[in-house]
Amino acid sequence: MRVPEHETEAQWSPSREVGDFLRRFREQIAQRWADATLFRTVFTVSRDEAVEACKVVIDALSVVAASERIEDIEAPGFAVVREQLGRMSASHVRMGRTPAQIANEVAALRVPVTELLAAESRDLPTERVQRTTLALTVLMGTLRLAVMETTLTEGEELIDRQRQQLLEFATPVIKLWDGIVAVPLIGTLDSARSQVVMESLLEAVVAQQARFAILDITGVPTVDTLVAQHLMKTVAAARLMGAECIVSGIRPAIAQTIVHLGIDLGSVVTRATLADALAFTLQRQGTGAAVGVSAEVDPT
Amino acid sequence: MHVPSTVAARLPIGSDMDLTWIRQHVRQAAAELGFGLVQQTKLVTAASELARNTLVHGGGGHMECTPVARGRIHGLRLVFTDSGPGIPDTELALSDGYTSGGGLGMGLGGARRLVHEFTLDSRPGEGTTVTITAWASGPPYPRRAL
Ligand SMILES: Nc1ncnc2c1ncn2[C@@H]1O[C@H](COP(=O)(O)OP(=O)(O)OP(=O)(O)O)[C@@H](O)[C@H]1O
Numbered sequence: 001m002r003v004p005e006h007e008t009e010a011q012w013s014p015s016r017e018v019g020d021f022l023r024r025f026r027e028q029i030a031q032r033w034a035d036a037t038l039f040r041t042v043f044t045v046s047r048d049e050a051v052e053a054c055k056v057v058i059d060a061l062s063v064v065a066a067s068e069r070i071e072d073i074e075a076p077g078f079a080v081v082r083e084q085l086g087r088m089s090a091s092h093v094r095m096g097r098t099p100a101q102i103a104n105e106v107a108a109l110r111v112p113v114t115e116l117l118a119a120e121s122r123d124l125p126t127e128r129v130q131r132t133t134l135a136l137t138v139l140m141g142t143l144r145l146a147v148m149e150t151t152l153t154e155g156e157e158l159i160d161r162q163r164q165q166l167l168e169f170a171t172p173v174i175k176l177w178d179g180i181v182a183v184p185l186i187g188t189l190d191s192a193r194s195q196v197v198m199e200s201l202l203e204a205v206v207a208q209q210a211r212f213a214i215l216d217i218t219g220v221p222t223v224d225t226l227v228a229q230h231l232m233k234t235v236a237a238a239r240l241m242g243a244e245c246i247v248s249g250i251r252p253a254i255a256q257t258i259v260h261l262g263i264d265l266g267s268v269v270t271r272a273t274l275a276d277a278l279a280f281t282l283q284r285q286g287t288g289a290a291v292g293v294s295a296e297v298d299p300t
Numbered sequence: 301m302h303v304p305s306t307v308a309a310r311l312p313i314g315s316d317m318d319l320t321w322i323r324q325h326v327r328q329a330a331a332e333l334g335f336g337l338v339q340q341t342k343l344v345t346a347a348s349e350l351a352r353n354t355l356v357h358g359g360g361g362h363m364e365c366t367p368v369a370r371g372r373i374h375g376l377r378l379v380f381t382d383s384g385p386g387i388p389d390t391e392l393a394l395s396d397g398y399t400s401g402g403g404l405g406m407g408l409g410g411a412r413r414l415v416h417e418f419t420l421d422s423r424p425g426e427g428t429t430v431t432i433t434a435w436a437s438g439p440p441y442p443r444r445a446l
Pocket residue numbers: 225226349353354357358382384385386387393394398399400401402403404405406407408409428
């Protein structure tokens with residue numbers, strides 16, 4: 001490799017030599033990396049895009065190397081790498097690849113670039129080549145760490161997003177009748193879940209101008225003091241919005257447990273089944289509902 | 301991997317997710333020991349209360365779940381342990397409606413009513429241990445007149 005004229009022996013540093021090498025062989029490295037699994041699987045349509053993405057990473061790495069912070073995952077250059085490779089690894093995660101697979105794919109980028117370095121440094125002193133190769137290896141190791149970090153964060157965000165979607169999905173508010181909405185609750189009613197339930201129910205009360213809201217807990221396995229508290233809060237909030245709330249689906253075993261637990265649901269209207277609750281609300285709506293809906297309803 | 305619930309188990313209590321595991325584990329263990337639906341529901345609810353106290357008031361801990369037998373009657377013993385602040389006045393804590401936080405204050409007393417045997421052992425500054433036992437078909441000893 002040609003030694004840049006402006007550099008004297010005293011100034012020589014393996015990191016800066018790596019930076020220099022990455023700048024000068026940018027095109028060649030990009031061509032090699034574009035065929036690596038990491039880039040190929042994301043940019044399936046256009047190879048040019050893969051080459052461009054590779055160049056972004058190479059430029060960023062050469063900035064890191066020039067600043068001699070090849071071991072520093074916080075080096076400014078890595079921010080660009082994080083963004084580029086983070087976006088890519090995000091689509092890898094979505095494709096169902098594990099962080100370990102992605103880490104291996106990043107690791108696989110090292111060989112083509114070190115081979116190129118070896119080929120281009122044949123005329124240089126061995127010791128110098130070794131130190132440069134070592135610096136390049138360290139830099140590629142730090143790159144791998146940076147990508148891993150991004151991948152894991154992305155994975156967590158994905159799980160959070162899915163969890164949120166699942167919450168909303170598992171909490172459908174159904175319009176049963178004119179002015180009557182219902183939420184069939186299924187599963188554990190933890191604090192996050194009950195927050196979603198309360199919000200969707202109140203939204204539906206407003207949107208449907210509902211006078212009655214039914215919370216059906218047939219699918220809730222355990223009613224303890226926290227669940228009871230959540231139910232009572234939801235009932236109170238619905239009341240404030242002008243709707244009357246009915247809790248239905250209290251199974252016999254749950255009813256006995258609630259009594260032993262000592263929770264007073266006295267202020268809450270309860271019915272054994274969703275059908276009972278609907279009958280109750282229709283009765284309360286009286287003729288108004290019957291006129292508004294259909295003659296099939298017998299509000300008795 | 302399926303761990304048979306009828307074998308003694310020790311489950312961590314460090315998050316809301318752990319509470320879900322505890323309820324599932326206790327329900328399954330009780331069902332395998334022949335608990336009826338009402339007994340199962342009572343025990344699971346008591347476990348849910350005590351595990352949440354361990355998490356919220358005790359700062360986390362663990363639950364041990366051990367099958368017990370007296371003659372032909374099967375039961376389940378659950379021990380909740382934390383090394384949190386402890387309870388200065390256990391009588392007060394057990395009374396209905398007493399809460400030091402924003403709860404209903406029904407958990408501890410309610411759990412005691414839901415099971416056959418209940419012991420609360422707490423030392424301020426050292427932690428709290430609550431041991432409960434429920435039997436599949438009523439306790440294997442005459443009911444104490446209350
Ligand atoms: N493991 C524990 N460590 C320390 N304090 C506890 C523990 N368990 C209960 N306590 C104290 O006893 C009080 C009463 O407990 P209890 O479970 O009856 O009510 P709560 O947890 O406040 O509300 P909830 O009705 O929602 O359970 C608590 O507020 C708390 O001060």
